[in-house]
Amino acid sequence: MAPRKSRIHSSEDARALARRRLPPLIFDFIDGAAGRERGAARNTVAFDRVLLQPRVMVDAGARDLSVPLFGRRFGLPFGIAPMGMCNLAHPGADRHLAAAAARLDMPLCVSSAASTTLEEMARLAGPNAWFQLYFGGGVEGSLAMADRARRAGYETLVLTVDVPEVARRPRDARNGFSVPFRMTPRAFWGFATHPRWSLATLAAGVPRPRNFDTGAFDRGASRAGADWGFLGRLRDAWPGNLIVKGITAPEDARRARALGADAIYVSTHGGRQLDSAPAALDVLPAIRAALGPGTPVLFDSGVRNGEDVVKALALGADMAMLGRPALWALAAEGARGLDALLSGIAGDISIAMAQLGVGGAGQLGPDTLFAAREAPDDGGAVPDRAALKIAKT
Ligand SMILES: Cc1cc2nc3c(=O)[nH]c(=O)nc-3n(C[C@H](O)[C@H](O)[C@H](O)COP(=O)(O)O)c2cc1C
Numbered sequence: 001m002a003p004r005k006s007r008i009h010s011s012e013d014a015r016a017l018a019r020r021r022l023p024p025l026i027f028d029f030i031d032g033a034a035g036r037e038r039g040a041a042r043n044t045v046a047f048d049r050v051l052l053q054p055r056v057m058v059d060a061g062a063r064d065l066s067v068p069l070f071g072r073r074f075g076l077p078f079g080i081a082p083m084g085m086c087n088l089a090h091p092g093a094d095r096h097l098a099a100a101a102a103r104l105d106m107p108l109c110v111s112s113a114a115s116t117t118l119e120e121m122a123r124l125a126g127p128n129a130w131f132q133l134y135f136g137g138g139v140e141g142s143l144a145m146a147d148r149a150r151r152a153g154y155e156t157l158v159l160t161v162d163v164p165e166v167a168r169r170p171r172d173a174r175n176g177f178s179v180p181f182r183m184t185p186r187a188f189w190g191f192a193t194h195p196r197w198s199l200a201t202l203a204a205g206v207p208r209p210r211n212f213d214t215g216a217f218d219r220g221a222s223r224a225g226a227d228w229g230f231l232g233r234l235r236d237a238w239p240g241n242l243i244v245k246g247i248t249a250p251e252d253a254r255r256a257r258a259l260g261a262d263a264i265y266v267s268t269h270g271g272r273q274l275d276s277a278p279a280a281l282d283v284l285p286a287i288r289a290a291l292g293p294g295t296p297v298l299f300d301s302g303v304r305n306g307e308d309v310v311k312a313l314a315l316g317a318d319m320a321m322l323g324r325p326a327l328w329a330l331a332a333e334g335a336r337g338l339d340a341l342l343s344g345i346a347g348d349i350s351i352a353m354a355q356l357g358v359g360g361a362g363q364l365g366p367d368t369l370f371a372a373r374e375a376p377d378d379g380g381a382v383p384d385r386a387a388l389k390i391a392k393t
Pocket of ligand 1: 084160
């Protein structure tokens with residue numbers, strides 16, 4: 001029998017299917033954001049305002065999507081952002097993400113709040129797994145978690161710093177979403193009306209943050225201890241690559257680098273933290289300009305397709321990371337859905353490069369952008385192309 005064809009041809013397809021497949025409480029946990037969710041919307045609208053300049057009659061028949069980072073090459077210019085509790089989207093989500101990362105040679109950030117242990121994820125994804133650290137259990141507890149990741153073989157650590165406090169996400173509040181689960185009548189109704197998800201999830205074991213003893217993970221705990229002093233301590237303790245995630249201010253990017261960060265990860269946490277934060281894409285050029293060439297910049301928040309990846313690279317990122325779309329695809333169709341989404345994005349990057357006359361992902365830069373961007377309708381900054389002429393490496 002021929003394998004079933006995926007119905008996912010875009011992130012939007014994946015989201016629509018996920019919405020049908022998941023109990024509302026789970027869909028909202030993945031899809032939701034802080035406040036009025038304008039920050040989340042701003043992240044995607046920012047991509048629509050950036051246009052690419054087609055260039056013709058350049059033989060870009062052989063295109064190379066690989067990018068250099070941390071002394072090696074990754075097969076693709078995008079990876080997977082850290083996301084806690086992925087197995088809520090689909091029982092095998094973590095496993096499928098790890099397999100995809102290994103097969104496509106892309107980085108996979110394994111969250112502190114992952115639904116599979118960091119050791120297991122390192123085993124499954126090998127050197128493509130990066131560990132994402134949340135401050136927790138004080139300085140000593142946080143350093144101990146980093147050391148555990150080191151012992152498990154991780155070479156790259158991502159310290160997330162944009163969650164000093166977990167933002168209130170109205171959808172979660174309305175639904176009574178909590179980790180671990182509290183069964184409310186509303187939640188029960190959502191599970192009862194989505195028996196396929198509920199039975200599969202029950203059979204696989206209800207997901208929980210597996211890097212902690214049962215009940216030991218406090219999702220609402222303050223993480224404000226992740227301050228500059230802590231970054232210095234972590235730098236002293238962590239021998240591998242250190243990335244600081246959640247940076248949107250150029251001064252913060254410079255300061256993190258001065259304290260020893262090897263790379264800066266521009267992100268607004270997908271609008272899940274500060275509703276009034278600028279679009280991540282809008283701050284990217286200023287951060288690249290502040291860092292100059294040579295310091296790798298990772299990017300997420302609003303990446304939905306291959307052209308979005310191209311735009312992030314053109315505006316100064318070395319690699320773009322995919323958040324919600326990966327979980328939507330997994331929720332929609334499991335491994336098949338994830339593969340369809342990822343191969344669709346990779347294919348679209350390659351095709352976009354052909355239209356742009358660019359043979360290598362590493363060559364995407366300011367020249368790739370259409371100079372006169374559409375006038376922003378929401379007051380967003382329009383970077384001057386001349387000011388963007390900064391080589392990445
Ligand atoms: C369900 C979910 C869980 C997340 N958990 C984490 C996490 O544990 N650590 C972290 O640094 N970021 C976490 N994030 C934020 C993502 O890493 C990323 O910044 C965000 O999803 C990017 O925005 P986008 O999904 O709109 O593209 C999470 C995001 C989602 C959707």
